[in-house]
Amino acid sequence: MTDAIGAPRSGRTPTINDSASKAIRSDVHADNPVVNKARPARPALPGRLLVEYFSDLGPVSRRLDVVPLGTLVGVAGTVTALSQTGTDEAPRALFTVTGMTGESAQCTVDTEHYLDLWDFLVEGVQIRVSGRVRRPMANEPGYIEILAIQAAPAAAGTAKVVGA
Structure with missing residues (x-):
């Protein structure tokens, strides 16, 4: 006894692991552009990185874009973009921390803290940062x-903390 495609029938219902059903699935979808079309990656949005902070109810993890202004937060990720701004007398840095999901957070280091923290500001380095949430405009x-910046666990024992 054979089935519709000529494969021998064993008297039981074929499962998804049967070689005949695999052949059917692969043949049916081989030239289907809808099934085989690669999904475009969702663009990483700045300000949506998951951060940790303490609320009145204890520790909380939320996206940066919903954390109240002025809240002290902590986050870990990789430095993916770095821009040193300001002057020689008043250096500043802007950088992006990107998490494992691709979401990111923009970070700033002001002139007062720049010299204390500059050695951690290298693209591709994994760090943990702590700081205050700022929002220039309500809809941004x-x-x-x-x-504060701390190196990833591989470089344990290296941390720089500056006064608030």
């Missing part, structure tokens, strides 16, 4: 004004 994504 927030950013983190950095107060």
Whole structure:
């Protein structure tokens, strides 16, 4: 006894692991552009990185864009973009921390803290940062004004903390 495509029938219902059903699925979808079309990656949006902070109810993890202004937050990720701004007398840095999901957060280091923290500001380095949420305008994504940077666990024991 054979089925519709000529494969021998064993008297049981074929499962998804049967070689005949695999052949059917692959043949049916081989030239289907809808099934085989690669989904475009969702663009990473700045200000949506998951951050941790303490609320009145204890520790909370939320996206940066919904955390209240002025909240002290912490986040870990990789430095993916770095821009040194300001002058030689008043250096500043803007950088992006990107998490494992591709979401990111913009961070700033002001002149007062720049010299204390500059050695952690290297693209591709994994860091943990702490700072205050700032938002220039209500409808724009927030950013983190950095107060402390810590290297990833591989470089344990290296941390710089500056006064708030």
